[in-house]
Amino acid sequence: MIAALRDVVVEYAGRGRALGPFSLAVQPGEIVAVVGPSGCGKSTALRLLAGLEQPGAGEVERQVGRGGTALVFQSPTLMPWAEAAANVALPLELAGRPVGERRERVAHALRRVGLSDAARAFPAELSGGMAMRVSLARALVTEPRLLLLDEPFAALDGLTRRRLVEDVHRLWAQTRPAIVFVTHDVDEAVYLASRVVVMTAGPGRAAREVAIEAPLPRPPGFRAGAAFRNAVEEISEALDKAAGAPV
Ligand code: ADP
Numbered sequence: 001m002i003a004a005l006r007d008v009v010v011e012y013a014g015r016g017r018a019l020g021p022f023s024l025a026v027q028p029g030e031i032v033a034v035v036g037p038s039g040c041g042k043s044t045a046l047r048l049l050a051g052l053e054q055p056g057a058g059e060v061e062r063q064v065g066r067g068g069t070a071l072v073f074q075s076p077t078l079m080p081w082a083e084a085a086a087n088v089a090l091p092l093e094l095a096g097r098p099v100g101e102r103r104e105r106v107a108h109a110l111r112r113v114g115l116s117d118a119a120r121a122f123p124a125e126l127s128g129g130m131a132m133r134v135s136l137a138r139a140l141v142t143e144p145r146l147l148l149l150d151e152p153f154a155a156l157d158g159l160t161r162r163r164l165v166e167d168v169h170r171l172w173a174q175t176r177p178a179i180v181f182v183t184h185d186v187d188e189a190v191y192l193a194s195r196v197v198v199m200t201a202g203p204g205r206a207a208r209e210v211a212i213e214a215p216l217p218r219p220p221g222f223r224a225g226a227a228f229r230n231a232v233e234e235i236s237e238a239l240d241k242a243a244g245a246p247v
Helices: 042-050 084-094 099-112 128-140 158-175 186-192 226-242
Strands: 003-012 016-026 031-035 057-062 069-072 146-150 178-182 195-199 206-211
Touching (some): 003 042, 016 031, 016 057, 016 206, 042 178, 084 128, 158 178, 186 195, 195 226
Parallel strands (some): 031 178, 069 146
Antiparallel strands (some): 003 057
């Protein structure tokens, strides 16, 4: 286990319960997707896993330090006045790493996401997909053991999303961080993760867990196969039920 939530409950003053009781144990090197209705507490669960917030009840256990954890959000949150390389360098700068090391690791991280040529570009000059890859490079530059992705591709078009999901698999295969990926998109969850956790409507609890039995990265044609389609169907049904939607 690298990080775990045990029966956690989060309540916000004046708004009542936002999450839980909810449990999720993340194993080193695994990819877990979390799907659930909007507002059920998925982002809150990620913040707990990141150690950024404390639960009102239950326990959070983290076997990884702040430096070993990276978060990526839906909007790439890049500094608009700084070149891509400077954006990627930020976590190393904050950690006080020397300039030479920074330069080397930034170049390596940009290479990993296929953006060496864009090192001097400003965020406004990048497409949405490229900006997200810079954001991924910034998350990877510290070689995290726990990577938390909060609907990172929600604002992008379908084709770009598919490419980025392949990028995530490729990057994951190099250093095998544990990944927790929050998404609304069931197809994306099934393609990306080795297990998918379905949450109920808020305050979110675990409704269902589905294991996806296929190698990572996915073999060619995986989306057209029965394993993929059955898992998507099972999760979509669980999600409908969890959201209280009429069937
Ligand atoms: P999700 O990511 O599943 O959409 P969130 O974790 O963002 O859900 O939010 C869960 C619930 O908690 C929502 O009702 C949201 O409005 C509320 N919430 C989230 N963060 C805060 C906060 N900082 N203060 C008050 N309420 C919050």
